[in-house]
Amino acid sequence: MSAVPTLAEFEDAARGLERVISHTPTLPSRALSDILGSPVVLKMENLQRTGSFKIRGAGHRLAQLTEEERAHGVVAASAGNHAQGVALAAQALGIPATIFMPLGVPVPKLLATRGYGAEVVLEGETVATSLRLAAEYAERTGAIMIHPFDHRDIVVGQGTLGLELIEDAPDVDTILVGIGGGGLIAGVAAAAKAAAAKIGRTIRVIGVQAENAAAVPPSLAAGHPVEIETHPTIADGILVARTGDVPFGMIQELVDDVVTVSDDDIARALLVLLEQAKVVVEPAGAVGVAAILAGKVADTGKTLCVLSGGNIDPLLLQRVVAHGLAASxxxxxxxxxxxxxxxxxxxxxxxxxxxxxxxxxxxxxxxxxxxxxxxxxxxxxxxxxxxxxxxxxxxxxxxxxxxxxxxxx
Incomplete structure (x- = not known):
């Protein structure tokens, strides 16, 4: 089991990230509140720099590198959000960055990553292939591999979001967070629960996975991370076959429940967010809302839903909206x-x-x-x-x- 970072570690990370990240707004949703039967607020991390929470973990991880490590540069593999986070953090710190991306990466994410100054290598059909190529590149060149979720510094950086949640909504009872590799929910659960305890409150944290890539439930049943066979899902940002070793121990200890949602649920959520909240969110960023709409979350007091990212290809958005209309x-x-x-x-x-x-x-x-x-x-x-x-x-x-x-x- 991984040692849970302390509240002081998260607070130090937040101070270090002040000039790198934005404090994104937390806004009420009347439509979702009516559906759930209790207040619902949305954490608009889709408005974060680079369009997702990933800049938090990447920024903190890169800031911990020594001068010698920085001189060797960094390398990462991603289909989008992690790539942009690493690229921008590297640019801010003056560190050379190489990002391996699969051939089918959405064009907007590719252009954004290059726009932040990273060298992009397009090779392979899947992110798994890109990860292997990035690891080989790190071995060959000495570049520091920046894993998207399986590193303590990444978890601590992502956890700064949890501090903001309690600062913005100190009366929150339940927090909904999407799960891919587990870095975000591990950090949010640890930071938010510690921050809530400091003001005398107890909160619940519920994870949400796409049912076609739900590695956490069988891993919790087994007591260790297990690799599953995934199937295609529109929530490609959380399409991960195995939970990270580092975040898994924190998920075991701190996450109160994990639920799954279908692609139809996610498409409906995107449509509701577009029509009711007037916000654009990528499928992986909408799984918490999908859980509310699908009845997977009970009325347990004030609920905060993390909209973790907004980087969606316009062509995919068009298809998803049509799918959401059909599902509705x-x-x-x-x-x-x-x-x-x-x-x-x-x-x-x-x-x-x-x-x-x-x-x-x-x-x-x-x-x-x-x-x-x-x-x-x-x-x-x-x-x-x-x-x-x-x-x-x-x-x-x-x-x-x-x-x-x-x-x-």
Whole structure:
């Protein structure tokens, strides 16, 4: 079990980071408060420099390096947020930085990392490959490897967020934090619980993982970090197969519960944050909100949800919003076989309008599996007001003699 850093260590780290990071706002959410039944506040770490909390850990880790270590430079591997954090921290301290990134990295994250002055090496298909290449580079050149989560200095740096949480919301009862490798939740749990105890309060910390990359529950059951087989998830920022050794001991000791959420839950959360809170958050940064919407968190007093990052590719945002609308029952795609005669498209459009729905896209074809020579296929993307309105729209079409087939998102 890793020794838990002291409150003094977190406070020292916070002082050292004052000129590197921003103290991000903590704002109430009426919409989420109504859903949960108790006050909910959002920690807007998506507004942090580099767009995520990662600058905290990277900044503190690099500040601890000796002059000799700095002269050798640093190396890291990341698909985005950690890369930007290391690049900016290295630039601020005048340390040469090399970042290995996988070939499929989102362009905005690639350009931002280069913009902070790091040398970027694009190689490999996954972050795991980038980590291996970075480790080989460190062995070959003497550069200091900056791990994204499995180092005590990283945990202490990330934990400065926990101090801000108690400073901003001293009456908080529960804190929701996403978990990837575990560095953020370990630091937040240690710092926030120590800071709360200092003012005579006890708080709960709940971790949230994407269900397709949930390594913590089986690790807690086993009593040690276990590597799992992950599956694709829109929350790529927490797509980690194994919890770090350093943060795991702190998670065991300090985290009160860990829940998982689906990609549909996360997409809905992004949509709620866009529409209700007017903020842009990346999928990994929205898992706490997803847990509230999915009913995975009970009403346990004032709840603080960490929005850990906002670095989302605009193209991914477009797809996620569409997915979120579909998951919320507000976006429907149907395929309707029709007799091949004039007026059918107009009639279907009239029926959709009668139901109060809105046609967004139309695809009309005579070629398709299962179509008769005298048939065409009409595919419509329809905007609705929710699940009940979707059923009303489908029933309207059925009553008119059509057979709408819902196309999965």
């Amino acid at each position: 029952g507000r976006y429907l795609t149907v395929r309707i076989p029709l007799p091949d005669r004039p007026g059918q498209l107009a009639r279907v459009s009239e029926l959709v309008a009668e139901a109060g729905a809105n046609v967004m896209e139309v695809m009309h074809t005579r070629h398709g599996q299962g179509l008769q020579i005298s048939e065409v296929s009409l595919q419509l993307s329809i905007e609705t007001r929710g699940a009940e309105h979707t059923e009303l729209t489908l029933d309207t079409l059925r009553r008119a003699g059509y057979d709408p087939i819902v196309v999965p998102d």
